[in-house]
Amino acid sequence: MNTKTVTITDDTTGKSFKCPVREAVHGHPVIDCQALPKELGMFTFDPAFMTTASCESKITFIDGDKGILLHGGYPIDQLAEKSSFLEVFHLLFYGELPSAEQLISLKTSMNSHSMLHEGLRSVYNGFRRDAHPMAMLVGIVGALSAYYHDSMDINNKRHRELCALRLIAKMPTIAANCYRYTKGLPYVYPRNDLSYVENFIYMMFSAPTEEYKFNKTAVHALETMLILHADHEQNASTSTVRLAGSSQANPFACIAAGIATLWGPAHGGANEAVIRMLQEIQDVKNIPDYIARVKDKNNPTRLMGFGHRVYKNFDPRAKIINQVCHELLHELNAEHAPLFEIAMELERIALEDEYFIERKLYPNVDFYSGIILSALGIPLNMFTAMFALARTAGWISQWNEMMEEGNVKIGRPRQLYVGAAMRDYVDLGKR
Structure with missing residues (x-):
């Protein structure tokens, strides 16, 4: 003891x-x-x-000083190299990597639940065509609670599992439909012969009038990105999901709350900020001036995608995604596109310049994921939605872990009151 x-x-x-x-x-x-x-x-x-x-958890551990990220005890680099996104989801939700039979069963479940109820089309149609995909994602995921309430007893283990399977299976369809709705494109139904990541790419970019050809390097890059973003301990959005869940709210509503929190630029918008920074720089020749502004303590200019609030030395996910990013740019012959030339030069400077080395401002996962998403042709306003697609695996696993504990206390943070002391009411005519 x-x-x-x-x-x-x-x-x-x-x-x-x-x-x-x-x-x-x-x-x-x-x-x-x-x-x-x-x-x-x-x-x-x-x-x-x-x-x-605020909780006990067996799902994820981070050591920011040493640059360690573990899921269920497994280092993130091993999972990214050897695993798939569905295997990582199984690990987060069930606590163990799946056997061959369990993985087949999980893939079957994904196929069974990947379609959306046709009634949700009217929900999409209620949005303006220029609506932000994250606004749509919050609404559609929240609306799922209206379609699957008949089998949603949060105290029933099988019901919680079914909810998780539905959510993970439907998120690619939901996200792809958000994109296609804003573009005025017809929705594409998922295919059972495709992998999880292939299905998402297919639903995003295929045309019903012609055969779609996959780029294996692109599929691998996106799968790696999803794995690296699947869970990250008790961050703002994960804590929101747990806090909402503590009230015994519908789990789809809890995940919608997490999505809303992720939408904030201080949380899920970092990879989007990277691309906006590269667009602002415009040309490699403008980098020295931009770096000078970054180094000027009186200038508000920031270098986006460098350093990390948690990781004090390096982001372990950045080492993995760095290689994948370079492979993808080479495969797509995008290395000499202006945007990516700027990115690679910034990367070189950050790794060699003493100013950045001393301050441990190394490129983080958001720097490379932004470049990958841009290279894949995913529009800027979909970047955070891609983050949500990946992080749903962690959110629903964290929610389930909390519910499994039983006797969950509703969250109730305290405050330090610094307002007026007690005072008597003064009638309107005497004020």
């Missing part, structure tokens, strides 16, 4: 409380302060919850 404690003392009253310390398999121990209000009449103050562990 662990008996390690941390003592907190109130200097005013002299009262002390020994908080139990809970050990983690990886990472820092956690001080359990749940009894602090009862013992000392105090709460902890932690804006943005940066030092607060």
Whole structure:
């Protein structure tokens, strides 16, 4: 039995409380302060919850200082190299990589649930043609709760599993339809003979009047990107899904809440910001001036896609996607396109310039994923939707893990009130 404690003392009253310390398999121990209000009449103050562990989880672990990302104990580089997106989803949701039989069963489930209810066409039609795909994604995913409420008992393990399978299977169809709706293109139905990633590409870009030919390098690049974005511990959108789920809300509504949170430019829009930066630079000859502005502390110009809030040395996902990005650009003969020339020169400078090396501003996963998506012909306003497509695997797994715990407490953060003290109401005529 662990008996390690941390003592907190109130200097005013002299009262002390020994908080139990809970050990983690990886990472820092956690001080359990749940009894602090009862013992000392105090709460902890932690804006943005940066030092607060809000849950226990077996799904993902990040060590930002060492550049480590593990899913179920497996390093991300091994999963990206040897696994598929569906295998990673199985790992996140069930806790283990699938056997050959389980993977076949999962693929069968994807085929069974990839179609959308035809009634959802009217939901798409309710949007303006220039609606942002993320607005549509929030609405369509939320609307799923109106179509599958008959088999959605969140306390039923099989119902939760069915919800997850439906969601993962339908997300490529939903996202592709968002794109095609804004372009005025006919919807393309999924095909059972295609892989998960192939199906998405097919539904996005194929025409009903001709055969679609796949580029294997492009399929591999997109699959790798989905794997690298599948889950990333308790970030803003994942925490939102858990908080919404704590109220026992419909899981489709919880995922819609996660999508809404991801939409924020401070969260899911980084890869889009990378491309906008490259477009602003316009030409390789303009890079020195741009870098000079970045180095000027009095200039607000930022280098997008470099450094990371969590990873203090390097983003382990960036090492993997770097190679894939270069392979794709070479395959598509895009290496000498102006946008990608700028990107590669920025990459070279960041890896060689002492200013960036000292500050550990290395290219991160968003830098390369933005380039990959752009090279694949995916429009800028779909970038965050692609992120949501990948992250749905983590969101629904985190939600399911929370529900499996049983007796889930509804989330209720506290506050430090700094408003007016108690005062008496003054009649309107005397104010």
